[in-house]
Amino acid sequence: MNDVSLIAENARLKAQLAEIEAALAESREAQERLEKMVRQLQREKFAARSEKLSPDQFHLPLEELAIAEGMLAVAREKAEAALKGKTPGPEKPLRKRNRGHLPPHLPRIERVIEPKSTLCPCGCGEMTKIGEDISERLDIVPAQLRVLVTRRPRYACRHCSGTMAQAHAPEHVVPGGLPTEALIAQVIVSKFGDHLPLYRQADIYKRQGIQLDRGTLGNWVGRAAFHLKPVIEHMRQHxxxxxxxxxxxxxxxxxxxxxxxxxxxxxxxxxxxxxxxxxxxxxxxxxxxxxxxxxxxxxxxxxxxxxxxxxxxxxxxxxxxxxxxxxxxxxxxxxxxxxxxxxxxxxxxxxxxxxxxxxxxxxxxxxxxxxxxxxxxxxxxxxxxxxxxxxxxxxxxxxxxxxxxxxxxxxxxxxxxxxxxxxxxxxxxxxxxxxxxxxxxxxxNLIRPIALTRKNALFAGNDVGAENWAMLASLVATCKLNGVNPFNYIHQTLRVILDGHPRNQIEQLMPWTCDQASSLAA
Structure with missing residues (x-):
């Protein structure tokens, strides 16, 4: 090996060593951060009463701990790959926790990643497919708002004056207003099931270009509560x-x-x-x-x-x-x-x-x-x-x-x-x-979420608001108890009530009569 080759090899080894040392340093730093967070978490949980976190706050540092663990995992993977002289890649994932457990009702979007060439490097020609590796990952399309346009054509007879036909306009929760029953159901479940106050929901819609203040959202929820009240009263009778x-x-x-x-x-x-x-x-x-x-x-x-x-x-x-x-x-x-x-x-x-x-x-x-x-x-x-x-x-x-x-x-x-x-x-x-x-x-177990909502929303606006809060929270929580998706239930039940469901058949609208699969429960 000549001098030039030795110099090049020496430079390569030095670069590899620097890469390994950097990866190890990054891993050690991530490890130290994680250990520090664990020590802090232990102090906050087991310290004197005046220094402890409340139960409602305790999940916050646990979330931060999980984030730190994810960062540490990446740092370790990079360090291990550097020590082995390989570039970290997805060809042999160490964990497959969710494989085979993603719900079958979710749509599958498949993509096939072919190698750059399927020609045999020995010159034998095209290679034959002998199998494949399949992995499933959970993807998301952000909540998509859409506009439903309803047309009601009018028909008139050319021969008879005054004769006309047109379908009746369906009744809506907000007559002449913007929201569908599905949108109102989403607002209700977000507030009473996911503990997301109306002002935060308004900010989410604003990011999609929809200007809705929390007063408007509250009005929608109140109107829905009026229609759903007979259902909740019947639950109370049970x-x-x-x-x-x-x-x-x-x-x-x-x-x-x-x-x-x-x-x-x-x-x-x-x-x-x-x-x-x-x-x-x-x-x-x-x-x-x-x-x-x-x-x-x-x-x-x-x-x-x-x-x-x-x-x-x-x-x-x-x-x-x-x-x-x-x-x-x-x-x-x-x-x-x-x-x-x-x-x-x-x-x-x-x-x-x-x-x-x-x-x-x-x-x-x-x-x-x-x-x-x-x-x-x-x-x-x-x-x-x-x-x-x-x-x-x-x-x-x-x-x-x-x-x-x-x-x-x-x-x-x-x-x-x-x-x-x-x-x-x-x-x-x-x-x-x-x-x-x-x-x-x-x-x-059912009253704890009220404390979480209390933390997020600070207070109910008045006694009437608190009563409505109690009523709608009852409906959402009972849906969850029965393994029913509260969004689908409220959406469908509002539509059925608006379409004139008989009051004497209210038992048919109870959450436990819903046949939705429990795997869809939110």
Whole structure:
């Protein structure tokens, strides 16, 4: 090898080394950024109460962590490719997480990437296709607005004066207005299902050249709510006949008319969900708005409920409701083991309490028994509970009473034990009926999105707005519970109602009568 070749080879090696060092440095930097974010996230979750993120904010740093992980993955791939002396490319992807799992209803746009030449380099002629590699990636076409032009020709007889024929104009949600029922359904689902306030939606439409202020969007939603109100009232009638309901509440800031300040209203969620014991009743959630959290408000919206069991947390108002005489008999309270567990989790994390640790172990045994009969018939669930859970419950109460006598009466652990014993009748009622659950998770999971909407929208404009908010959120959430695409449901239901669907056949318009595939649920 001559000097020129050696110089060229040396330059090539130096360039390759520089490339490898740069790729490794980039990978190390990405790794350090990721580690820093993880440490920060740990501090925010496990630090003192005053420094923690609220549950509603916690998903934000998790999203940023996922973005950082993606950046690190690319940096590593480039570093590995540089070390192997290859250019990073897609010919052998390391992950195929979504392959074979993309829904079949999505349209497929195929493209074929042929090699530059299919001639054999040995001079044998054209090569023969012996197979192919196929990959599927999820693509998107941004939401496309279009204009529907409706023509209604008029016909007249040339021989008879005054005779004319023309199709009647279909009724619309906004007479003579711009939106179709599909557009209004999109606005409703975006606000009440995806927690996107109207002013943000207006900004999205503005980017496509459509000037719509949030007042206009709000007017459309209000008109749709008027037409959908009979559907939601019928849902409420179904819920009132349920033998067991879950109830929970959350704060809803409402604008005080006249002074621009906010005051606290409350959304109360009432849920019927029998899927845990293979019940045939449809899952339903109805949100109620009330300007306060007191007993009077709960009595008002629960007045016509005919159920026997009311499953809730330990909030005192529910205890007062159970003292009211009703034609159906007094409410039987069923309390929540999840709320109890949270208290002892805090004690174990803060104090490393062995009493809290043992309590958590016993609660875990109860949930293990529940998991083994989840979704089975009530009699099977009840038999398993009496065979296994009853013995745990029987020993747990005297054990808690003994521990309470040993710890300081002023300690938080004593407060937690007393709280648990105070709810003991409601906590153990699941041993009486296989339809009952150990916790209020079915309603808690549905009321959390209200908090997210509250963060995004800040407050409802007034009490009437909050009531409409509760009504439409009920419809969207019930669609999701039943595996129904809320956009398709609201779009189609509005059209059917406008076309004159008989009020006495409203049952046909319930979300659970919709036959859409659950894979399409938004």
């Amino acid at each position: 819920l009132r006949s349920a033998d067991r309901i879950f109830v929970d509440e959350t704060r809803a800031p409402v604008l005080e008319p006249g002074n621009g300040a906010t005051r606290s209203g409350y959304f109360w969620a009432v849920v019927s969900d029998d899927r845990g014991h293979a019940g045939t009743g449809p899952p339903i959630v109805v949100f109620h708005y009330a300007p306060g959290r007191g007993e009077l408000h709960a009595r008002t919206f629960l007045e016509n409920y005919r159920g026997r069991y009311l499953q809730s947390d330990g909030y005192g108002v529910y205890g007062k409701l159970a003292e009211i005489d009703r034609p159906e008999g007094r409410w039987q309270l069923v309390h929540c083991w999840t709320h109890v567990r949270r208290r002892f989790v805090k004690r174990f994390e803060s104090d490393a309490s062995p009493i809290a640790e043992e309590m958590l172990r016993q609660i875990a045994l109860l949930y293990r028994i529940e998991a083994s009969v989840r979704g089975q018939a009530p009699e099977i669930r009840l038999a398993a509970r009496r065979a296994h859970a009853a013995a745990i419950i029987e020993k747990l109460k005297p054990w808690l009473e003994a521990q309470l006598s040993k710890v300081s009466a002023k300690s938080q652990l004593a407060t937690d034990i007393a709280y648990t014993l105070g709810l003991w009748t409601g906590l153990t009622r699941f041993l009486e009926d296989g339809r009952l659950e150990l916790d209020t998770n079915p309603v808690e």
